[in-house]
Amino acid sequence: MKHLLSIDELTTDELQELLRITPSFAEVASRRIAKVPALRGLTVATLFYEDSTRTRLSFEVAAKRLSADTLNVSVASSSVNKGESLRDTAETIEAMGIDAVVVRHASSGAPWQLTKWLDASVINAGDGWHQHPTQALLDCFTLQQELGSLEGRHIAIVGDIKHSRVARSDVSAFTRLGATVTLVAPPTLLPPATETWPVTVSHDLDSVLTDVDAVYLLRMQKERMRESLVPDLREYTALYGLTAARASKLGTKIPILHPGPMNRGVEIAADVPDLDQVVVVDQVRNGVAVRMAVLFMLLGSGNSGLPTDSLPAMAEEVPA
Amino acid sequence: MAERERKGAPPFGGSFVAKATVMDAEQIRRAVKRMAHEILERNGGLDDVVIVGLQTGGIEPALHLVEAFETIEGTRPPLGSVDVAFHRDDIGLRPVLPEAPTDIPTELTGATVILVDDVLFTGRTVRAALDALNDFGRPRSVQLAVMVDRGHRELPIRADYVGKNLPSARSEVVNVTMSGVEIGEMQK
Incomplete structure (x- = not known):
């Protein structure tokens, strides 16, 4: 190599x-x-x-x-x-x-x-x-620490998939280690041809969160969004952000990952990153x-x- | 012989073929017991003694030594392990990857460290281990215990406690497990 x-x-x-x-x-x-x-x-x-x-x-x-x-x-x-x-x-x-x-x-x-x-x-x-690639490796390592193994685990990747090199790398690594992956994003933030990816796609975060072993949040890449892909950030937060209510429904056992830097108040509510199951520092x-x-x-x-x-x-x- | 050396043996993926068995399980058990007594005698007991096995071949002999101490003295000295992969002098020359994280359970400053390995050959692994131990403090002394000393040293290093001196040819391979010591060679 x-x-x-x-x-x-x-x-x-x-x-x-x-x-x-x-x-x-x-x-x-x-x-x-x-x-x-x-x-x-x-x-x-x-x-x-x-x-x-x-x-x-x-x-x-x-x-x-x-x-x-x-x-x-x-x-x-x-x-x-x-x-x-x-x-x-x-x-x-x-x-x-x-x-x-x-x-x-x-x-x-x-x-x-x-x-x-x-x-x-x-x-x-x-x-x-x-x-x-090194982000995918550290995400796999962090998830192994949290879950023991990725085999048979269900991981939700939430947010701006379209502009995300992290999502592309993670999907490949997670699925090859045996995990199933669901991408959650508004249609405008999904890349074309996700049907050729080894994933399922959802636009309903709340239903996906009822059945996951880990949640991976992506940053809203404002610097890449020259076109208006979401009506506004507050609506995005309401539908796809990890709000305090969603985090408390998730419980304390499900690890929450984020590649950083976080936009507090957009993809993740301001006080959620301080919860114990948020493993950003471990990442x-x-x-x-x-x-x-x-x-x-x-x-x-x-x-x-x-x-x-x-x-x-x-x-x-x-x-x- | 460590698993990584088997994997690295020429041609890569070769397998070990034994020519003779030089120690059986009972002889190994007695040798370990004698070495434990020698360590106790030389150090006047187990005060400040720390046993450190070298990955991977030294791990099992180190564990057996600790068990022998428990039988003889009724106490178990701290047991650690060291992986010398990051301190070797052949980094970049051959595929060597770390086997397991180094685990030193206690501060080594002032301690008497007994390094344990299965086979003493060129002495290069022991040199790397001495280097690695530096990161964990300044031991009062470091002593070396090996199950088999097969000669062919390339560095000024000797063992303090030896299970068996085994004359060997350079091209031969010595395979040590706790159920026996075999001498043989690597074949395709």
């Missing part, structure tokens, strides 16, 4: 393997000295063409916990403002000697394009409406561990560069 571009490019075995090793990385992050030398001497660059707090920080912390050096390319204050292309920017930072690029871009497919130009590993940290904490696992898998586990037949014989190299 050299790149992590989309959750669909991971085999189900690789997906499960990443989730299996993640607790080892969570343990490292919980140590008093939370740093191991695994990726010493390697450099990870984050190249974000869209705003982000948690994803960029999360990758940066994950790399530092594994002793990799990190470079932040802050697009707002870089030559990108002078009109430099993605390719030129990427080739410039690669020339400085980097081993992995974590990229976020408004255009779907930008990370694939980068793999054609660079030798470094490319990790997709969100491309347009398309994919956000952020698990995000670091999952990204450590991804970086280690791509850069450190020997699956990347060398062809297997060039490895030295085991008896000479592997200590017993």
Whole structure:
């Protein structure tokens, strides 16, 4: 495995393997000295063409916990403002000697394009409406912690599915781990061709909430909504928001997830995020561990560069 | 031999074929009991002693040592485990993934740590384990107990307590379980 571009490019075995090793990385992050030398001497660059707090920080912390050096390319204050292309920017930072690029871009497919130009590993940290694989991994890990396993569980994904790379990645990951998924959204916020997705679709949140094992709320992406897709946000909240009344009907056992940042008062009522079953903080904490696992898998586990037949014989190299 | 080494053996997915059994379950039980007595003798009891098994092969021998202490002394010292995957010197050269989270149950500063593994071979795993332990404090001393010492050291490391010294060829593979020690080789 050299790149992590989309959750669909991971085999189900690789997906499960990443989730299996993640607790080892969570343990490292919980140590008093939370740093191991695994990726010493390697450099990870984050190249974000869209705003982000948690994803960029999360990758940066994950790399530092594994002793990799990190470079932040802050697009707002870089030559990108002078009109430099993605390719030129990427080739410039690669020339400085980097081993992995974590990229976020408004255009779907930008990370694939980068793999054609660079030798470094490319990790997709969100491309347009398309994919956000590490978010799906941390969501799977968080749900496993809460539910034990996703096998046979019913998960509702609620909100702006159309503009959501999180929803696209999560649907693939959740269903491949054995969960059933119901998308809940007004018709205007559903992508075309959901009938080809392995999901059911509903426009009635209250009836879906009577029979779920977990609720996944999506952010209303106001910055992507140039067209008026909902009459107004208050009506959206009344029909599709997790109000205090809906949350109390849900009970205290059903975990509530949100990729952040939350619009309190829109998709989630102002005081609901403070309930115990809201696991947003766990998602952020698990995000670091999952990204450590991804970086280690791509850069450190020997699956990347060398062809297997060039490895030295085991008896000479592997200590017993 | 750890499961991950089996998976990593050339060609990948090879299987272990035993040539000879060098210890049976009863001999292993006696060796563990003798090592427990040696540890007690050298440290004057179990005060501040912490047993740490190396993932994955050292976990079972460590547990058996703790049980032997309980039989002999009536107390169980703290038992932990360490996974050296993040401290190995061959990261990036071969597919090695962590097996299980490291679990150190107590502060190690001032403690006497008994590291336990199944086979002592090149010494590289033990070096990585010593490195990993640093993150959990500064032990008063670290001692090494292994079920089998098969030679071929590549680093200045020796064991304090040895179940059996087993001369072996480099290309051979030693397989340790609590029901027996076998020597053999990996085959397609």
